[in-house]
Amino acid sequence: MKVTSLSRTLLTRVLSFYFVLTFLVTCVQIGAEYFNTKEHIKRELLTIERTFSSSLTRAVWELNTQQAVDIAQGLVDIPMIKGIRVTDENNQVITQLGEVSNSTKYQLKNEDDGYLNINSSSDGLFGHNFSLIFEFSGRTTKVGSVTLLSSNQVIFDRIEVGIYFLIGNAMVKTAALVLLFTIAFNKLLTNPLNELTEQMNQFDVDDPEASKLHIINYDHNELSILQDSYNNLITELARHKEKLADAQYEVMSTNDKLDEQNLILEQEVARKTSSLSTTMLKMETQQRELIEQQTQLKAENSRRSKTEATLMQTNNELKSSIAELNKAQVRLLEAEKMAILGGLSAEVTHEVNTPIGVSITSTTYLADLLSELKRDVEENKLSKRGLEGFVEKAEQSIELQLNNLNRASELISSYKQVAVDQTNDKIRKIDLCKYTREVVNSLTPKIKKTNHVININCPQSVEVYCQAGAISQIFTNLIVNSLTHGLDKTVNGEINIDISKQNDTVHIHYSDNGIGVSEEQLGYLFEPFYTTKSNQGGTGLGTHIVHGLVVDTLNGTISASSPEGQGLHFDIRFDNMQ
Structure with missing residues (x-):
């Protein structure tokens, strides 16, 4: 049977986890370097926009194509820029240089920062697009646009040294860790286990005391506990061996006594056999009686099963009735609540009708007073005394209306709040x-x-x-x-x-x-x-x-x-x- 090394298994699992973790961390660091460098290039493209947008705008506005081409050529010479396209206000190409072709498709990703997604036969392109705005007499006019392109190759060139450093650092740390773990596992686990195994293989059944483990181990760990347990087991084995020898002697003595008892037992068995035959006859009679009683019990059990089924059916019907009663009780409770609310509504309506009726009567009286006043004004019969009388009666009428309407408003407001809260x-x-x-x-x-x-x-x-x-x-x-x-x-x-x-x-x-x-x-x-x-x-x-x-x-x-x-x-x- 092939033996698998415990220390090697533990070392393999620990280092495998460390390898995976180191690889993931390194990949994350490389990815972070990539995205940070890409963002830095985007910021450099924005700086180029602020530097050359004014000169390109003037060249396009003045239809100076040669100057625009020269500026574009200068921008392409910058290592970071892989291509440039300049178009006029009608989106007609003025010039395009570098890794740019008419088949390249541009998709604006964010209108605020002008960042582009590039769909091109050239892989790894990205860039920045900005408009050329010319200001004249306080007015602004879009005269064209510029697309600056860069590529992932530029990013990789910038982070190449960093990638090599990260990979080298990870490899050095991994190698050092493998060496340290190997030395530690061999010293603390593999060598002590091998020594224990060799001493256990020299176990002598005839002399267990000489087979005890003797390993110099100054650390009190699991191996020393195993050594102590094994030595205790050897001590117990020796003691049980002595007990076994004593027990064998007692067994031999007991066997002699047992032979004597067997003779006595055979005689007793013969006597008991005769008595047992008589007892068996009686038991057969009792068995027949028990079979008859069992038949009666089966019939009784069948009758009780039918009764139990009937009781269970009745119980289920009672449960359904109780559930219906509970539902009816809930409906009655809700009906009682709504009945009280309905009674209040009718009484509040009746109570509100009184102040409203008084208010209507007062309003009619005030309308009659106004008609009389209007008639006196038209006939030039209006006097100071008549006007004072109208004012006095009008004030009384209005006061009466206000008191009654306020009373009705209070009743309606109180009832409304209570009615809303109750529902x-x-x-x-x-x-x-x-x-x-x-x-x-x-x-x-x-x-x-x-x-x-x-x-x-x-x-x-x-x-x-x-x-x-x-x-x-x-x-x-x-x-x-x-x-x-x-x-x-x-x-x-x-x-x-x-x-x-x-x-x-x-x-x-x-x-x-x-x-x-x-x-x-x-x-x-x-x-x-x-x-x-x-x-x-x-x-x-x-x-x-x-x-x-x-x-x-x-x-x-x-x-x-x-x-x-x-x-x-x-x-x-x-x-x-x-």
Whole structure:
């Protein structure tokens, strides 16, 4: 079997990786030298443009072809420039020298710097194009263009020495690294491994102690650990060899005793065989009984399998029914929200009609006053007293209009903000105190029909990031719930809303002085479809919606209490969502 050198394998892999890495780095350096030199040549072409553009422009403008040819010849003599083409304003060639032909195709790569891509039979060409602009009497005229061409050969000539230096440097470093690695691997790995192998090959089975490894190694490394482990193994082997000799002696003694026991055992076997025959007859009888019981169990198992299949089918039907019920519950929740919003819309519309009607009546009255004033002016009957009376009545009419229109505007603005937020889940920054007043203001048509009062107690500004729609729905449902259930039999009801903020936690305490609920009803307060007025159209979803908005939407907590004779209280807490 061919033996593969471990040190040679490691050396080959390390050096292979280094060769590839050195080759890639050298290629990158050569590429960088190439592109840097190419950019330098482009900048030199721009310098030539600034140096010779004025003289070429004048020569083309004055139709001095010979001068243009001489300038072009001088430019071609520059080693960097391999070709030049000069054209007039009609793109007709005036002169072209060097590696330029009519078959060469030019493609402008960047109009700002005039850099060209060259499609030519001559490989490796690139260049710079610029226009010849002649200024006369403050006006500029394009009289032609110039194309300067260079080639990759110029770049290679400039970086040739650098390339040789990079390659030579890489080869020297690689050779030095190969030499250092070879010496290190031979000294630290190959030679110690060969010495260990030679000593292991001299192992003597009869005298293991003489086969221990004795290598002078001053470094405590893996090889010294291997040497110690091998020597420990030899020591264990010698000890087990002694134990094996003792065990062989014990085995021989035991064999003698075993022969004596075999005679006794044969006699006992003969006696037991007779007893075993009787037992076998009994077992056959029991086997027949077990087969009958197994048949009965199979029948019972088949019956239970059918029952299990029926139960699984029923379970699947129940799961489908529960899913449909959940969907129906979600639809009912959305319908309840929209029903409250629709009721508010109808009441706000009715409430807005009153100030608008008053405004229309006032406007009609003001129009009549204007008609009378116009008639008096036309008949020359206008008096100072009549004019003062018109002004007084007009001011009263306008004031009445402004008051009523402002009232209608406030109602519409509050309702619009609440309605938009209730259909929008966007998180935004709100002043909770001001926003709560807007929600209460949107409920004015419903509250106006009663003698109840809503008190809002909070600092001047409680700013919080949250879903404004959830806040408006919570207060709307709580107030409607109080008006419908808690204060329906109370003449002068009172609702208190206390708002506070500590660090990033908002605390809202909502209470009314209504009839409250019993302890039994309090346990079902947040359950869906639980209502004490089911025969009066109640859905039982109001407090359930509030609980879902606080817990699921605002990630907060809500609790309810109803002290005897003190109405119903809600404690709501949630954190700033920023």
